Amino acid sequence: MSELVEIRWHGRGGQGTVTAAKVLADACLSGGRYVQAFPEYGPERAGAPLRAYNRVSSKELRLHCPVLKPQVISVVDATLLDAIDVTEGATEDAIFIVNTSKKPEELRAKLKATPKQKVFTVDATTIAIDCIGRALPNSPMLGAVIKATGLVSLEHLLEDVKKSFGKKFSQKIIDGNLEAVRRGYEEVKEG
Amino acid sequence: MPKPVAVTGNEAVANALRQVNPDVCAAYPITPQTDMMQRFASFVSNGQVDTEIILVESEHSAMSACIGAAAAGGRVITATSSQGLALMWEMLFIAAGDSLPIIMPVVNRALSAPLNIHGDHSDAMGARDSGWIQLWSENAQEAYDNTIQAFRIGEHPEIRLPVMINMDGFIISHSIETMEYLEDEVVKSFVGEYQDAYPLLDLKKPKSYGPLILPDLYHEYKRLQHEIMGRVKNVVLNVAEEFEKISGRKYGLFETYRLEDAEVALVILGSAAGTAKDVVDAVRDKGIKAGLLKPRLFRPFPYEEVAQALEHLKAVCVMDRADSFGGYGPVFLEVSSALYQNGKGPALINKIYGLGGRDFLPEHAEAVFNELNEIASGGSIKTIKEYIGVRQ
Numbered sequence: 001m002s003e004l005v006e007i008r009w010h011g012r013g014g015q016g017t018v019t020a021a022k023v024l025a026d027a028c029l030s031g032g033r034y035v036q037a038f039p040e041y042g043p044e045r046a047g048a049p050l051r052a053y054n055r056v057s058s059k060e061l062r063l064h065c066p067v068l069k070p071q072v073i074s075v076v077d078a079t080l081l082d083a084i085d086v087t088e089g090a091t092e093d094a095i096f097i098v099n100t101s102k103k104p105e106e107l108r109a110k111l112k113a114t115p116k117q118k119v120f121t122v123d124a125t126t127i128a129i130d131c132i133g134r135a136l137p138n139s140p141m142l143g144a145v146i147k148a149t150g151l152v153s154l155e156h157l158l159e160d161v162k163k164s165f166g167k168k169f170s171q172k173i174i175d176g177n178l179e180a181v182r183r184g185y186e187e188v189k190e191g
Numbered sequence: 192m193p194k195p196v197a198v199t200g201n202e203a204v205a206n207a208l209r210q211v212n213p214d215v216c217a218a219y220p221i222t223p224q225t226d227m228m229q230r231f232a233s234f235v236s237n238g239q240v241d242t243e244i245i246l247v248e249s250e251h252s253a254m255s256a257c258i259g260a261a262a263a264g265g266r267v268i269t270a271t272s273s274q275g276l277a278l279m280w281e282m283l284f285i286a287a288g289d290s291l292p293i294i295m296p297v298v299n300r301a302l303s304a305p306l307n308i309h310g311d312h313s314d315a316m317g318a319r320d321s322g323w324i325q326l327w328s329e330n331a332q333e334a335y336d337n338t339i340q341a342f343r344i345g346e347h348p349e350i351r352l353p354v355m356i357n358m359d360g361f362i363i364s365h366s367i368e369t370m371e372y373l374e375d376e377v378v379k380s381f382v383g384e385y386q387d388a389y390p391l392l393d394l395k396k397p398k399s400y401g402p403l404i405l406p407d408l409y410h411e412y413k414r415l416q417h418e419i420m421g422r423v424k425n426v427v428l429n430v431a432e433e434f435e436k437i438s439g440r441k442y443g444l445f446e447t448y449r450l451e452d453a454e455v456a457l458v459i460l461g462s463a464a465g466t467a468k469d470v471v472d473a474v475r476d477k478g479i480k481a482g483l484l485k486p487r488l489f490r491p492f493p494y495e496e497v498a499q500a501l502e503h504l505k506a507v508c509v510m511d512r513a514d515s516f517g518g519y520g521p522v523f524l525e526v527s528s529a530l531y532q533n534g535k536g537p538a539l540i541n542k543i544y545g546l547g548g549r550d551f552l553p554e555h556a557e558a559v560f561n562e563l564n565e566i567a568s569g570g571s572i573k574t575i576k577e578y579i580g581v582r583q
Contacts, residue, residue, distance in 0.1 A: 022197075022367055025197045025367050026197045026367075029195055029196070029197050029369065032195070033369075034368075034369045035197050035367070035368070035369050036366060036367060036368050036369075037197070037366070037367040038361075038362075038365065038366035038367065039365075041308075041309070041361050041365065041548075061368070061369070061465075062330075062465035062466065062468050062469050063465060063466050063469055063553070064330075064359075064362050064363070064366075064462035064463065064465050064466050064551075065466050065550050065551060065552050065553070066550060068552070
């Protein structure tokens, strides 16, 4: 990936999207990289559409504004595809990662992705229900995002999830999330 | 060795306060400051600091409690935003007038009405005449570094004044960025033990704070405040020099970016200065000789130094994230005064941007540089003060 990677997350309030962006930033610190993670703050309601952003760069990050031309777009809730234009500003070689049980080919058509753009899908909600018992798709989405982008290794991300979740949650929830990250990483499909 | 961490501005400043371990903290929660004081309160409950927290029912009481504790001889902190700072209004002048070095991070936020919780500079700009020293920060690292240096500046025996450390609400307070902490012990030894020269609680040497002073001496008292403010610049520079030795990071009265050989420049405070630096690089690649000046010490304002840094330019735009309705923007007023006294300087325009959290985008800065370039090439100034980034 290039010197500066800009990521836009699309989710709904309560799905852990902002947490996912924060964990990703922390994991990307390795190798002396500079990181940013920030949500778009609005009226914070469960279920309302929200955006969050990451920047990862080998150079010091000075920009303090939303990501307008994302190279990576992570859609945590596929119902947003009918509500907003998730492709807005996407670079010509953008990578889309969508939480859906549908095949990547179907999503490619729906997103009207160009041949240079990559489309990945992962059934993150089902994985989350299997591993955590709740429809919290953020952990499997993290696994899928790092597989699709190669930003950090799976081992590194798992370490970081352990660290971030370890402060707040029980061992059972941590183990469930680690398994969810791993499955997201393994089950994401490109098409 | 310190290693980089990814934290929010609020977390960074809360940790600076933990490392300093002040005696007393009286604060009232307000967005976007809440999360900083909540973190600090956990440090208190977890026994990581010895600070006594005073529960209060408003910011007016928070500042009143800080004034009492500081007069008693304690090292005292609080933090606030927006309406909270506005509610402290009368007590701000008392803290400064009584020469009490209270340290207060201000997480800058818009003022009501209409109600808005997002970042702009209206709160702190409204308090610029209160007698407080004001430091401004671009990012989490600077907010952290400024907070640590603020103790040394405010508590300096020749100064003894309260200090506000400003950082942009949400944009910095709630965004995660890469920064580095200093070791706890390094910070502790840098700020040292605080010894108040005139503690109220020293019962052997009784003294009085905040007495009635009538026309016979009030004027002289205020003249003294003016004089003390005049000493601040040097102390800020000396503290910065010492801070560089422990951190490797350089601070001054302001920062310049590619200004030396520039023809046009922005003067811009806070987080937007970072975005604008990227644009300076981008427009330089297109042939515009652009530069930037980012004020750090806004009160007292370093008039002579700012004028000297800008005098060689052809056109400058002063960017304000606050408005003085019926007047020019507050930073513009200062830069304008500095250049008038200097006798020579660039053509000057004023843009109001980013109120109530409106995004400041690279395209906004680029449009301003294009306008400055036209003025520098002999074009006339169309409007002195103008809002940018306005939805039509």
